[in-house]
Amino acid sequence: MLDEKVIHACQTPAFILDRRDLVTNIRSIQSFAVDGACRTLFALKALTLHETLATTATYFDGFSASSLFEARLAREIGGEQMFLSYISPVLNADEIHEIAALSDSVTLNSLSQFSRFAPDLAQKCQIGLRINPGCSFAADERCDPCRVDSHLGIPSRKLRSVMGQNPDQFNPLSGLHFHSNHRSHDAGQLAMTIRQMEKVLGNDLHQIQWLNVGGGYFFDEHHGNQAAACELQRIRTQYELETFIEPGAAVVSSSGYFVSTVQDLTDGYDCPIATLDLTVNHWPELFEYRIKPLINGTIKNGPDEYLLAGCSCVPGDVFGRHAFAKNLGIGSRIVFPNAGAYSISKSHTFNGINLPNIYVLGDSGELKLVKHFGYEEFAARCGIETRMIV
Numbered sequence: 551m552l553d554e555k556v557i558h559a560c561q562t563p564a565f566i567l568d569r570r571d572l573v574t575n576i577r578s579i580q581s582f583a584v585d586g587a588c589r590t591l592f593a594l595k596a597l598t599l600h601e602t603l604a605t606t607a608t609y610f611d612g613f614s615a616s617s618l619f620e621a622r623l624a625r626e627i628g629g630e631q632m633f634l635s636y637i638s639p640v641l642n643a644d645e646i647h648e649i650a651a652l653s654d655s656v657t658l659n660s661l662s663q664f665s666r667f668a669p670d671l672a673q674k675c676q677i678g679l680r681i682n683p684g685c686s687f688a689a690d691e692r693c694d695p696c697r698v699d700s701h702l703g704i705p706s707r708k709l710r711s712v713m714g715q716n717p718d719q720f721n722p723l724s725g726l727h728f729h730s731n732h733r734s735h736d737a738g739q740l741a742m743t744i745r746q747m748e749k750v751l752g753n754d755l756h757q758i759q760w761l762n763v764g765g766g767y768f769f770d771e772h773h774g775n776q777a778a779a780c781e782l783q784r785i786r787t788q789y790e791l792e793t794f795i796e797p798g799a800a801v802v803s804s805s806g807y808f809v810s811t812v813q814d815l816t817d818g819y820d821c822p823i824a825t826l827d828l829t830v831n832h833w834p835e836l837f838e839y840r841i842k843p844l845i846n847g848t849i850k851n852g853p854d855e856y857l858l859a860g861c862s863c864v865p866g867d868v869f870g871r872h873a874f875a876k877n878l879g880i881g882s883r884i885v886f887p888n889a890g891a892y893s894i895s896k897s898h899t900f901n902g903i904n905l906p907n908i909y910v911l912g913d914s915g916e917l918k919l920v921k922h923f924g925y926e927e928f929a930a931r932c933g934i935e936t937r938m939i940v
């Protein structure tokens with residue numbers, strides 16, 4: 551929870567990363583990893599701020615990157631000693647040599663890429679294959695990596711069958727990877743997925759050295775944590791595997807806040823509309839997945855609801871209807887907690903609306919501005935150098 555002083559000290563729209571909360575999340579994930587005897591990688595895609603990378607680098611074993619730029623960033627911040635796992639749906643032939651040089655392991659998404667790239671890449675780094683274990687838990691199929699027709703990974707049964715037919719082809723293979731869930735609070739689903747994968751791949755697991763079970767879990771409410779940790783330990787011992795988890799959202803979700811200011815108040819159809827200096831384009835998942843965000847200071851069933859609207863020209867740029875303990879006025883600050891994951895890393899400048907200022911709230915509660923975006927950055931992305939403008 552941000553205190554009033556912090557809320558009013560920032561220049562909005564603002565994204566605030568609370569370092570203390572970040573460290574708390576990291577420690578709780580580490581404690582799960584100790585129980586499961588697995589190594590920890592931070593999935594950069596959730597939030598690639600310097601502070602998140604530098605902090606996770608001091609606690610976790612490494613990073614998981616999904617593009618060349620993320621891989622470069624991971625090495626730049628983590629140094630040579632951090633483990634770097636690379637995984638993405640395709641490898642661009644122009645980039646593979648640099649990616650292989652940067653990474654400790656590269657996980658390929660298809661048998662086609664495996665046969666084209668693995669023999670050569672295996673000289674430079676460990677090679678993994680992404681499997682689709684076929685256990686769907688995510689309610690929305692847009693977020694379900696195991697959906698029917700998923701382009702993410704090789705169905706385990708298909709891999710079993712090809713491995714059975716031509717085992718020598720898999721000599722360059724060192725590990726398997728799955729990422730099969732979406733923001734789940736029940737790690738029991740991870741235990742089920744491991745068992746399901748083992749049922750299909752069984753003895754093939756003796757042929758590999760590591761298993762990466764991806765992210766997708768919060769491990770926060772302790773539902774199924776023990777079952778998942780036991781399965782991770784068991785599979786590790788039984789097949790002599792090194793095991794990895796690579797959470798993203800669990801590390802940063804609760805550590806991030808958006809703070810915005812009410813810029814306008816007007817009559818709406820049946821409730822007032824408060825327009826903010828924030829837009830869903832700063833947090834596109836709200837729009838993509840139709841999520842109504844949490845907002846501090848709201849009350850349930852209050853008499854006076856406001857429709858909170860964003861500042862872009864998109865008709866659906868709204869944050870939902872909310873009743874507040876105190877009436878809103880122009881200048882009121884609106885705080886969105888739980889905004890750390892996949893917000894800033896997906897935010898964009900549609901309409902030319904600037905990105906939020908980025909702050910870090912330090913260990914002693916001090917607020918530091920770490921990034922203010924300027925017109926020059928916007929213009930540069932449009933191919934315009936500001937010195938060209940007369």
Ligand SMILES: Cc1ncc(COP(=O)(O)O)c(C=O)c1O
Pocket residue numbers: 593595596614637729731732733764765766767796797798799800891
């Ligand atoms: C391969 C892979 N690993 C890890 C993650 C991190 O997932 P989460 O942020 O849900 O923990 C993702 C997210 O999309 C992913 O695709």
